[in-house]
Amino acid sequence: MPNSIDSSALLYRVRVAVPVYLFDCFDYLLSQQQYEQAEVGARVAVSFGRQNLVGIIMQKLPLDEPLDPRFKLKNISELLDDRAIIDETVLNLLKWSAQYYQFPIGEVVHSALPTLLRQGKPYNLLARTWKLLDMNAESKVRRSEKQQDAYKVLKLHPVGTAENILNMAGIETATLKALAKKEICECVLEPQDFSPQVVQMAQMPLSANEEQKRAIAQVLKFKNKYQAFLLDGLTGSGKTEVYLQIMEQVLKQGKQVLVLVPEIGLTPQTISRFQSRFHCHIALLHSGLNDSKRLQAWQAAETGKASIVLGTRSAIYTPMPHLGLIILDEEHDLSFKQQEGFRYHARDVALYRAHLQQCPVVLGSATPSIDSFALVENGKMQSLELNQRAGSALMPKIHILDLKVAQKQHGISLLLIQEIQKRLERKEQVLVFLNRRGYAPVLICDSCGWQAQCPHCDANFTVHRQPYQHLHCHHCGTIHRMPEHCPSCNHTELKPLGMGTAKVEEHLNELFPDHDVIRVDRDSTSRVGSWQKIYDKIQKSEPAILLGTQMLAKGHHFPYVTLVAILDIDSGLLSVDFRATERTAQLIVQVSGRAGRGERKGDVYLQTLRPDHALLNTLVQENYRTFAKQTLKERQIAMMPPFRYAALIRCESKQQNLNTDFLQKHAALLRQYPDLALDIWGPIPAPMERKAGRYQSHMVLLSANRARLHYYLKDWWQNMLSDKPSTMKLTLDIDPQELS
Numbered sequence: 083m084p085n086s087i088d089s090s091a092l093l094y095r096v097r098v099a100v101p102v103y104l105f106d107c108f109d110y111l112l113s114q115q116q117y118e119q120a121e122v123g124a125r126v127a128v129s130f131g132r133q134n135l136v137g138i139i140m141q142k143l144p145l146d147e148p149l150d151p152r153f154k155l156k157n158i159s160e161l162l163d164d165r166a167i168i169d170e171t172v173l174n175l176l177k178w179s180a181q182y183y184q185f186p187i188g189e190v191v192h193s194a195l196p197t198l199l200r201q202g203k204p205y206n207l208l209a210r211t212w213k214l215l216d217m218n219a220e221s222k223v224r225r226s227e228k229q230q231d232a233y234k235v236l237k238l239h240p241v242g243t244a245e246n247i248l249n250m251a252g253i254e255t256a257t258l259k260a261l262a263k264k265e266i267c268e269c270v271l272e273p274q275d276f277s278p279q280v281v282q283m284a285q286m287p288l289s290a291n292e293e294q295k296r297a298i299a300q301v302l303k304f305k306n307k308y309q310a311f312l313l314d315g316l317t318g319s320g321k322t323e324v325y326l327q328i329m330e331q332v333l334k335q336g337k338q339v340l341v342l343v344p345e346i347g348l349t350p351q352t353i354s355r356f357q358s359r360f361h362c363h364i365a366l367l368h369s370g371l372n373d374s375k376r377l378q379a380w381q382a383a384e385t386g387k388a389s390i391v392l393g394t395r396s397a398i399y400t401p402m403p404h405l406g407l408i409i410l411d412e413e414h415d416l417s418f419k420q421q422e423g424f425r426y427h428a429r430d431v432a433l434y435r436a437h438l439q440q441c442p443v444v445l446g447s448a449t450p451s452i453d454s455f456a457l458v459e460n461g462k463m464q465s466l467e468l469n470q471r472a473g474s475a476l477m478p479k480i481h482i483l484d485l486k487v488a489q490k491q492h493g494i495s496l497l498l499i500q501e502i503q504k505r506l507e508r509k510e511q512v513l514v515f516l517n518r519r520g521y522a523p524v525l526i527c528d529s530c531g532w533q534a535q536c537p538h539c540d541a542n543f544t545v546h547r548q549p550y551q552h553l554h555c556h557h558c559g560t561i562h563r564m565p566e567h568c569p570s571c572n573h574t575e576l577k578p579l580g581m582g583t584a585k586v587e588e589h590l591n592e593l594f595p596d597h598d599v600i601r602v603d604r605d606s607t608s609r610v611g612s613w614q615k616i617y618d619k620i621q622k623s624e625p626a627i628l629l630g631t632q633m634l635a636k637g638h639h640f641p642y643v644t645l646v647a648i649l650d651i652d653s654g655l656l657s658v659d660f661r662a663t664e665r666t667a668q669l670i671v672q673v674s675g676r677a678g679r680g681e682r683k684g685d686v687y688l689q690t691l692r693p694d695h696a697l698l699n700t701l702v703q704e705n706y707r708t709f710a711k712q713t714l715k716e717r718q719i720a721m722m723p724p725f726r727y728a729a730l731i732r733c734e735s736k737q738q739n740l741n742t743d744f745l746q747k748h749a750a751l752l753r754q755y756p757d758l759a760l761d762i763w764g765p766i767p768a769p770m771e772r773k774a775g776r777y778q779s780h781m782v783l784l785s786a787n788r789a790r791l792h793y794y795l796k797d798w799w800q801n802m803l804s805d806k807p808s809t810m811k812l813t814l815d816i817d818p819q820e821l822s
């Protein structure tokens with residue numbers, strides 16, 4: 083009877099975070115020997131109900147801690163690690179996150195582990211290592227450059243090289259396999275080497291300009307204590323150089339650096355900028371990795387072997403024993419906020435982690451979030467400004483084109499077409515921006531005005547022509563055949579209305595038949611490696627038109643682009659979301675920032691039906707910083723975030739009145755608390771009320787006092803969850819970034 087307890091015996095117990103949607107940790111029994119061996123932060127296998135799960139030890143209970151007689155404790159099934167694999171700081175960070183975002187601790191802790199460790203796989207996995215078999219295989223190696231490169235590298239290290247290192251040096255596994263087929267090399271499994279490597283400079287730093295020097299020196303004053311910085315520098319002002327020079331000093335102390343970038347910012351170009359500066363192990367953590375590569379990168383960070391960890395959002399929870407600096411680039415980017423499940427914001431978590439770790443944290447952007455400006459204003463963050471482009475490049479000039487009066491062809495003003503022509507003749511590149519993929523956003527009947535709508539959402543179908551003609555709902559993924567006639571009046575003239583990138587591509591090909599049009603959007607880059615190919619083309623100094631969605635807007639360095647054309651951002655000027663103008667301004671400035679980064683000055687042409695809009699005028703006549711200061715004032719007057727703290731409750735079910743009744747009932751319960759000091763908005767239907775056949779409602783809580791908001795929220799929210807019908811989906815979004 084392993085589960086019976088002798089009341090006179092000593093009780094060896096651990097408190098375990100188990101991956102289930104419950105807010106508590108659970109206690110388990112273990113033997114004295116296991117108890118002595120067990121470390122907080124190690125994995126254990128446990129049974130929970132009828133499931134076998136992998137949990138993390140959060141606490142070793144003192145032997146004299148009284149036993150709660152209501153619970154019958156089970157034994158743990160197995161100790162999976164003989165040491166902590168999540169260190170104390172990250173464990174505290176996870177606990178804080180679970181509390182702050184009101185999400186079950188077991189799920190939060192689990193999300194910080196790579197999949198293989200979540201599944202209970204042993205920690206010390208063997209690594210794939212490639213060894214040369216034939217030292218004189220020159221004649222067997224094909225003429226392909228890839229195979230020759232791989233052969234050369236293998237020959238340099240006859241004892242063998244780990245596959246991830248080879249991959250990082252640009253040698254693909256497929257190439258190695260091709261060589262193995264010819265018996266030139268072989269793949270063996272060997273224990274991994276986690277010993278730290280000495281960091282060496284691979285390249286000399288650039289000589290920093292005055293502003294860069296000041297920023298670097300200021301951060302380095304805080305090498306071993308907490309301070310948050312906002313590196314507020316124009317596009318192309320050399321923010322990355324500032325990061326690199328700060329990193330150099332921190333790495334020289336033997337410390338690790340964590341660099342977070344937006345999801346689509348982790349391009350080969352970004353990676354190579356870090357690799358070409360430092361000779362050290364760089365662990366890459368992003369969503370495109372397979373399970374074993376992700377585990378290897380995570381282990382390199384956790385053991386201290388990796389000096390630099392470069393990753394997207396979730397990398398913020400990677401254990402790093404010698405962490406000495408956190409950098410978060412493009413801090414305004416929405417991809418730092420997880421939008422489903424455990425909805426954390428990596429920027430806020432980064433600030434808290436730096437605080438726990440007592441190290442500096444640098445948030446950088448050309449268009450900082452209004453939230454960060456607010457932190458600067460109230461002294462919680464130091465601002466470092468870079469007001470000039472690095473090197474000789476100048477800021478581009480923005481020209482507004484009034485679409486109401488302009489002569490147009492295919493929705494593009496004739497003046498803009500001429501300007502594009504001029505640039506191409508000068509052998510320069512042009513970037514055309516339109517944040518709408520597909521062929522056209524609407525299919526309309528010429529005769530009766532019928533529009534093709536998704537049957538499951540309150541939204542129009544988007545027309546797509548590739549790889550075949552079809553209608554696609556961008557909200558729920560439904561795909562329909564193209565109707566041949568109008569279902570309402572039988573008319574056969576159905577017209578695609580408005581422009582998507584695929585339609586603009588057609589027009590540009592027609593207007594500029596002698597030039598390449600390179601389209602970059604989710605449809606054109608969905609195949610693995612296609613982004614790299616596009617990128618290689620862009621880096622060649624040949625005239626071309628790059629056409630794309632916001633994938634093109636972010637952080638990239640396109641040295642030959644001298645003209646940026648923004649075809650349509652009007653929807654962003656009209657949206658109801660209180661952050662819409664902020665996002666639109668960021669998008670305009672970021673896209674504009676792709677122009678004129680080389681030797682020639684850049685121009686930006688922006689088409690709009692609202693040339694008098696205040697936002698556009700502030701950006702053209704003043705700059706982003708002035709816009710941000712104005713927005714901050716407006717938010718203060720309206721008492722909106724960051725001047726109040728918000729929590730958004732999203733409720734989804736098959737019937738709208740079910741949502742409304744449920745939310746109203748719980749709003750009433752909340753109102754019964756004394757001294758509530760918070761506003762309750764709603765329930766109201768979501769901006770898109772019906773999505774994928776289900777109705778969405780919102781309720782927003784707003785309070786000027788964060789502690790108070792969280793105090794009331796906790797019990798109320800957990801009570802609400804246990805009260806909800808099983809067919810209803812309910813989520814809580816703390817500090818929501820989007821009200822949709």
Ligand code: ADP
Nearest residue numbers: 288289290291317318319320321322323472473
């Ligand atoms: P940002 O990250 O602010 O957009 P980058 O770091 O990409 O800017 O810098 C833009 C360009 O300027 C890069 O080509 C970079 O090598 C160059 N650069 C940065 N700092 C200097 C400097 N101090 N002297 C000369 N060139 C620089």
Ligand code: ZN
Nearest residue numbers: 527530568571
């Ligand atoms: Zn019709």
Ligand code: ZN
Nearest residue numbers: 536539555558
């Ligand atoms: Zn739909």
